[in-house]
Structures are given as structure tokens and as C-alpha cells.
Amino acid sequence: MKDGSKLFDRFTRDSTFLEYTISKNKLCINSSPIHKTNESCLDFKLENNTLRTSQYSKYVIERISNDTLIMYQQVDNLTDDKIKRFFFIRDELLLSYYKQKNINKKHIKASKEFTPKTSSTIEIDLNKAFKDNYSNFRVAGNFKIFPKEKRIKTSITYSTKQDSARIKTIKKIIDHSFDKWNLRNFEEYDSVELSFVFDSEITKIYRGVKVIFFTDDVNEFEVVYTGNLENNRKSFDYFNKAIKAYEKKDYIKAIEYFSESYKLDPKNLDALYNKAAVYFESGDQNNACKTWKEISNLGQINGKELFTNNCNLN
Structure with missing residues (x-):
């Protein structure tokens, strides 16, 4: 910051x-x-x-x-x-770093910072292939691009369903995507490997497929696409309850609710700051200092200043 x-x-x-x-x-x-x-x-x-x-x-x-x-x-x-x-x-500097890192290598694994790029998304082709035949399942795997041989080989390492037909479709789409990849800066390698996870989902309000590259963890979909929205919603509710309790000078409940809000959403540092402020206002300097110290340990400059200015360092 x-x-x-x-x-x-x-x-x-x-x-x-x-x-x-x-x-x-x-x-x-x-x-x-x-x-x-x-x-x-x-x-x-x-x-x-x-x-x-x-x-x-x-x-x-x-x-x-x-x-x-x-x-x-x-x-x-x-x-x-x-x-x-x-x-x-500059991206040129990043490219130079990875070229030097992979010097004399013939087989490399791509990363977010050093990867071939596509002219169109693979998700579009996968959605077209599945059309209205979606079902709820996930797979993890990898594929290797062979620039000199002008081909791609896909391997599936995990699947939530033993559905050979759908797995075969995924592999076919990726294997036939060679012409979509821009291999500039990668022609010298014999193979370039990319890991991926695939999600097919059908609900009352959504049907489709999603792909995340550079991971083999299917749980990444919760992180990328939802971030545990239910916990965030509950955290917001507890935060509002804490504010109302504070306005009524019910400091014990306010502290309890701010604690629960932060527990549900550790990104919500405002809950910690408010918890410390309520401790301090209610005369509990010891717990206020513990909370400011916790905020300071999270790398927050304001928390460090509050701890330094209000707490006995001896």
C-alpha cells in the first residue's frame, strides 16, 4: 500500500x-x-x-x-x-529473465509470467463441444506443446467422474488447438508444458465450462470465482451487528461480533481495527494493544503506529 x-x-x-x-x-x-x-x-x-x-x-x-x-x-x-x-x-525484462533461466533446456514448464498465448480462448471451443450436454464434474491435467513437431499432447491426471466420453472431448479440443497458440519465443524448446484444471457446471442460473491454467488443484475454482462468498456475507452481517452493539455501548457484544467478522473474512482488517478501538475505549488497554500488535504483525503501518503510540513497550 x-x-x-x-x-x-x-x-x-x-x-x-x-x-x-x-x-x-x-x-x-x-x-x-x-x-x-x-x-x-x-x-x-x-x-x-x-x-x-x-x-x-x-x-x-x-x-x-x-x-x-x-x-x-x-x-x-x-x-x-x-x-x-x-x-x-517491462515485459521485455521479464522475458529476458526467463529465457536466461531456461537456457540450454529442451523441456520447460510454462508459468503465468512466461507462457505461449492463444489467439482465442480454449473455453469457447470447449463450450461449443459440450453445447447443451453439460454436467457437474471437474478434471485436472496437463498438456505439452511440441513447437518443432507442431502438435499437442493432453493428459488427464484427475477427474471427479469416470466419464470417458467427456474426458475424450476435452483432450481432443486441446490436442487440436495447436494453430491457436502463438509460440514466438518458444520455438527453441522441444516441449512446453502447461497444467490446467477444468470445471463443467450446470445449475438453475448457469451452465458452462471454465478453465484455469498453471495449477492442478481443482479447488482453485472456489478461490478464483467465489472467494467463499457465503463467509464474506456472514462477515459483513457480523460487522454491522458490531457497529449497532457499539452504538448501544454494548462493548462486549461489539468485540465479539468484530472478532467473528474477522474470523470469517481475514481480509477485513477494519474489523480488527474496530475491535482494538472498542477495547481501548472501554478501558481494556491490554487487549487493545494485543490487537494492534496482531495488526502490526500483518504488515500494517497504521497498526504499528497505534501500538507504538499507545502501548507500553517495556
């Missing part, structure tokens, strides 16, 4: 892929390492060291060089502990 705090964002993780493209007057963000399917763009106006994207929001450039860029997003009424700071490196 801008104040130096560790990022706590329920929509962004250490493994999240984000690719920023900055042109003359447009800032585009792509979240897919394989294909720019989810790219969103913002128009901006360059004003000295800022990229203004709206009346209330802008990106401020802190440092720029030939291969790196540091900037933060400034939004009206947001404090520094909630403002994100971004550290960028």
Missing part, C-alpha cells in the same frame, strides 16, 4: 496475474496470462507526473526508468493505508 503496509485485498493474491499496458492516452489491464479476454481499459490525461482517469481518481508516478515504473492510485477520501502502490517492470 502507499503507506508501506502489506496488501490485504480479497480480490488480489500473491498469485494473481495482472498485466498493464500504457499507451499514449489509454491504460489497459489484462487479468489472463493466456489470452486478453478480460482486458479493461481506461482513458487518461497525462498531467505532469499523473495519469488522471476521472475527476476523483488518478495514478501518480513516483519513479520511472527504462525498465521499471512505480506509481500509486490516488482516490479522493482514501487514506494511505488503503491506497495501492504498484511496482512494474
Whole structure:
């Protein structure tokens, strides 16, 4: 974050892929390492060291060089502990790093930062293949692209259903996708391996398939697509209950509800901050300091300052 705090964002993780493209007057963000399917763009106006994207929001450039860029997003009424700071490196530098890392290798495993890209999404072809014949099942596997042989070989390592027909369809679609892959920078390798998980789902409101690359954990779908929405909803409810209890000066209940809110959603640091504040206001400095120390240990600068300024360090 801008104040130096560790990022706590329920929509962004250490493994999240984000690719920023900055042109003359447009800032585009792509979240897919394989294909720019989810790219969103913002128009901006360059004003000295800022990229203004709206009346209330802008990106401020802190440092720029030939291969790196540091900037933060400034939004009206947001404090520094909630403002994100971004550290960028040029994709050419990243490419050079991975080329050097894989020097003299013939068989490599692709990653989000170093992978061939497709001209169209494989999900489209898979959806067309299954049409209205969806069912609820998941598979995990990998496929190898052989640039010199111009072919792909798919292997399925796990399936929630022993459905040979559907598994055969998945393998056929991927095996026949060679022409969709841009293999620039990968021609020198004998094989490039990509792991993936596949999800077919049919409910009252949704039917379709999804694919996540660079993992063999089918539980990744809960993380990427839901993030445990039910727990987040319950956390929000407990947070509101805590506020109401605090307004009634029922500090014990307020602390209990803030604790439950944070337990259900560990990304909700506001629940911890409020819990500490209620402890402090009710005269329980010892537990307030324990909570501020917990926040500080999570890499939050404001929590560290509150602990330093209000707690006996001896």
C-alpha cells in the first residue's frame, strides 16, 4: 500500500496475474496470462507526473526508468493505508529473465509470467463441444506443446467422474488447438508444458465450462470465482451487528461480533481495527494493544503506529 503496509485485498493474491499496458492516452489491464479476454481499459490525461482517469481518481508516478515504473492510485477520501502502490517492470525484462533461466533446456514448464498465448480462448471451443450436454464434474491435467513437431499432447491426471466420453472431448479440443497458440519465443524448446484444471457446471442460473491454467488443484475454482462468498456475507452481517452493539455501548457484544467478522473474512482488517478501538475505549488497554500488535504483525503501518503510540513497550 502507499503507506508501506502489506496488501490485504480479497480480490488480489500473491498469485494473481495482472498485466498493464500504457499507451499514449489509454491504460489497459489484462487479468489472463493466456489470452486478453478480460482486458479493461481506461482513458487518461497525462498531467505532469499523473495519469488522471476521472475527476476523483488518478495514478501518480513516483519513479520511472527504462525498465521499471512505480506509481500509486490516488482516490479522493482514501487514506494511505488503503491506497495501492504498484511496482512494474517491462515485459521485455521479464522475458529476458526467463529465457536466461531456461537456457540450454529442451523441456520447460510454462508459468503465468512466461507462457505461449492463444489467439482465442480454449473455453469457447470447449463450450461449443459440450453445447447443451453439460454436467457437474471437474478434471485436472496437463498438456505439452511440441513447437518443432507442431502438435499437442493432453493428459488427464484427475477427474471427479469416470466419464470417458467427456474426458475424450476435452483432450481432443486441446490436442487440436495447436494453430491457436502463438509460440514466438518458444520455438527453441522441444516441449512446453502447461497444467490446467477444468470445471463443467450446470445449475438453475448457469451452465458452462471454465478453465484455469498453471495449477492442478481443482479447488482453485472456489478461490478464483467465489472467494467463499457465503463467509464474506456472514462477515459483513457480523460487522454491522458490531457497529449497532457499539452504538448501544454494548462493548462486549461489539468485540465479539468484530472478532467473528474477522474470523470469517481475514481480509477485513477494519474489523480488527474496530475491535482494538472498542477495547481501548472501554478501558481494556491490554487487549487493545494485543490487537494492534496482531495488526502490526500483518504488515500494517497504521497498526504499528497505534501500538507504538499507545502501548507500553517495556
